[in-house]
Amino acid sequence: MIPAGFEYHRPADVASAVSILQEHGDEARVIAGGHSLIPMMKLRMAEMGHLIDLQDIEALKGIEVSGDTVTIGAMVTQHELITDAGLVQAVPLLREAALLIADPQVRYVGTVGGNVANGDPGNDMPGLMQCLDASFELSGPDGVRSVASRDFYEAAYFTARDDEEILTRIMIPRPAAGTGYAYEKQKRKIGDYATAAAAVMIGGGTASVAMTNLADTPIWSSDASAALASGDVDGCVAAMLGAIDPVEDNRGPVEFKNHVAAVILRRAIARAQSRAS
Template sequence: MIPAGFEYHRPADLASAVGILRAHGDEARVVAGGHSLIPMMKLRMAELGHLIDLQAIGELKGIEIDEGRVTLGAMTTQHELIAHEGLARAIPLLREAALQIADPQVRYMGTVGGNVANGDPGNDMPGLMQCLDARFELYGAEGTRQVAAREFYEAAYFTARADDEILTRILLPIPPAGTGYAYAKQKRKIGDYATAAAAVLIGEGLSSVAMTNLSDTPVWSEEAGTALAGGDIEGCVEAMLAAIDPQEDMRGPIAFKRHVAAVILRRAIDSALSRRA
């Protein structure tokens, strides 16, 4: 289908982009890679008068690795996450997850910022960012602020980002050396959302577990991480099953989804334990 008519903007800096957002309010939306918004526009599920393309804003791009921290520009593509060897050494979980997103064609255009910013419960990166204890940097008319990934998601497609704010950077602590990691995912076919996916970190003083597409937000469970830190794998699984809230849809009934969630989480834990130094 063909989307309704709109005015296209391609600002060169963040201030201009935020200015357009404020000027047009609900009629304006930003677009990064376009894999979420453009299909909705084609189906007339989203109609807007102004589309703000962020591709020309250089400050939204790039990968920086400092002592103890990684900073990702919001317009960094999934392919760039996969190809960056320094990032793969610092946080290998990012590469493992990015390789399971859709297909290479999508990953060349899809951005990490777009994946985390729109609050789609089926996207892979939101749960992963919660597992990694990431922080999101937001820029708007009132300046810059940071929000923890674990506090960012409020409901399906609703987040802590204000309408006139743009997600600019993602800040991630580098896990200690020897931390085991895994991202396991079950999906019906290439390019589909997960029926269930699990991100797991297991290390000295650090155990973290998050799951995807099993509620209207990504699910990070402190109780599951605590159980895992104590070596109680079944306690971890039980805590996560208590935290999720799957709904019946084309991927299966609730009982099936809960079964898949348990299987995928155990696989991720086993893989993370095997990688722990």
């Protein structure tokens, strides 16, 4: 199908993009990779008068591994997460998860910022970022602020980002050497959203556990993480099953999703433990 008519903007800096958002309000949307927005526009499920393409904003690109922090520009593609040698060494969990997103054609264009910013509970990166304790930099009319990924998601497609703000960077604490990690995902076919996915990190007496597409937001559980840090795998799984809230849909009934969630989480825990040193 063909989307409704709109005016196309391609600003060269963040300030200009924010200014266009301010000027046109609800009639304007930013586009990064476009894999979520463009299909909605073609189906006429989303219509707007102004589309703001972020491709020319160099400040939104690039990966920096420095000291204890990894910084990723919002326009970095999933392919870059897979191929950047410094990032793969610093946070190998990102590469493992990115390889399970859609297919190579999508990963060459799809951006990490777009994946985390729109609040789709089926996206892989939001839960992963919560597991990594990442924070998101938001730029808007009132300046720049940072929001923890664990506080960012409020409901399906609703986040802490204001309408006139743009997610510009992602900051991740660099995991300690020897940290075990795993991302496990069960899906019906290549390119599909997860029926259930789990991100796990273990090391240094701490652990972090998050799951995807099992509620209207990604779920990071402090209780599940604490149980795993103490070595209580059964307690971790029980705590996570108590935290998620799946609904019946074309991926299966609630009972099936709870079963898959437990299986996937146990697999991720076992693989993360095998990598910890």
